[in-house]
Amino acid sequence: MPTYEYECPKCGQAFELFQSMRDEPLKKCPKCHKAGVKRLVGGGAGLIFKGSGFYITDYKNKKGPAPSDGGGEAPKPATPKPATTTSSSETKPAATPAKK
Numbered sequence: 001m002p003t004y005e006y007e008c009p010k011c012g013q014a015f016e017l018f019q020s021m022r023d024e025p026l027k028k029c030p031k032c033h034k035a036g037v038k039r040l041v042g043g044g045a046g047l048i049f050k051g052s053g054f055y056i057t058d059y060k061n062k063k064g065p066a067p068s069d070g071g072g073e074a075p076k077p078a079t080p081k082p083a084t085t086t087s088s089s090e091t092k093p094a095a096t097p098a099k100k
Helices: none
Strands: 003-007 014-018
Touching: none
Parallel strands: none
Antiparallel strands: 003 014
16 A cells, blocks of 8 residues: 655645555645645655565576576586506506496
8 A cells, every 4th residue: 555645735735645556545634624735746655575585586687597596416426537656667457347
């Protein structure tokens, strides 16, 4: 529900009133009780988010692949290759796995 600004041209009282958009504009001044109150044109207060669930990333322009959100399987770390050792007297070939 918006907040409307009013001004009474008779007594000069300026005030704000929080009312529904469906409500009729106020006609009498709450201070002098005379008719002729004018609703002023206001710029508004802007958009106000209340509660949880609004995040900056919800409206971000996404380009490229989306980052992982923690769901699914994590990538497996690469296994290091075993180092081959050589001695000065003889050279051994790297062990090969047996074929099945």
